[in-house]
Amino acid sequence: MNRLDRETGSDAEEQKNVESLLEFLSFEVDKELFGIDILHIHEILKPVQITRIPNVDDYILGVINLRGEIIPIMDLKKLFGLGFAEVLPSTRIIVVVQAEKRGGLLVDSVKQVIKVHEDKVSKADASISIQYSDLIESVSQHEDSLVLNLNLGMIVNYAREAL
Numbered sequence: 315m316n317r318l319d320r321e322t323g324s325d326a327e328e329q330k331n332v333e334s335l336l337e338f339l340s341f342e343v344d345k346e347l348f349g350i351d352i353l354h355i356h357e358i359l360k361p362v363q364i365t366r367i368p369n370v371d372d373y374i375l376g377v378i379n380l381r382g383e384i385i386p387i388m389d390l391k392k393l394f395g396l397g398f399a400e401v402l403p404s405t406r407i408i409v410v411v412q413a414e415k416r417g418g419l420l421v422d423s424v425k426q427v428i429k430v431h432e433d434k435v436s437k438a439d440a441s442i443s444i445q446y447s448d449l450i451e452s453v454s455q456h457e458d459s460l461v462l463n464l465n466l467g468m469i470v471n472y473a474r475e476a477l
Contacts, residue, residue, distance in 0.1 A: 334432045338454065340425040340461055341408065344396040348421075349428065349454065349461040356409040356416060358424055361401050371476040375420060378407070385409060386473045387418040393449070393472065412466040417473045428461065430454045435463070 338349030339358075364376040364387050373393040377384050387407060391399040399405065404423035409416055438450040449472070451465035 335429045338428050340428050341421040342423045343390045343421050347459050347461050349463040352427060354410045354412055354466050356411045359407040361405050374476045385416050385418045386477055387420055388473050389420050410466055412470040415470050417470050428456045430456055
């Protein structure tokens with residue numbers, strides 16, 4: 315094998331490694347680490363005024379007006395059966411996009427974008443012991459932590475059904 319073949323092979327292997335990386339925005343809810351595929355992140359906001367809506371499920375905090383678009387806001391802590399969120403300086407609203415629908419998720423804090431190899435991600439199973447475990451799509455290992463990756467399709471459905 316000549317030098318060019320070795321370099322091309324090395325480049326192809328490096329490209330394959332890059333392609334097998336998944337990127338998640340990691341965040342905390344009640345000291346649990348969760349993730350969302352960064353391709354579904356629209357933006358991250360500091361808490362803003364939320365307009366309450368009567369007669370909706372208690373995990374729906376209400377709606378916000380984001381540059382003329384009405385966005386439903388969900389309390390993930392309440393949705394997962396972990397109590398109600400408390401708005402602190404670290405609290406954020408993650409605006410997500412799923413199938414051209416936007417929704418906001420109130421979280422305790424946003425951590426970082428993490429890169430995880432595909433082989434470190436496994437499908438979620440029944441062993442996840444939180445309410446609405448169907449909202450967890452997969453579990454990934456990052457450093458010494460497990461990250462519960464959200465099923466945004468299900469979460470957006472919960473939000474839309476509740477309104």
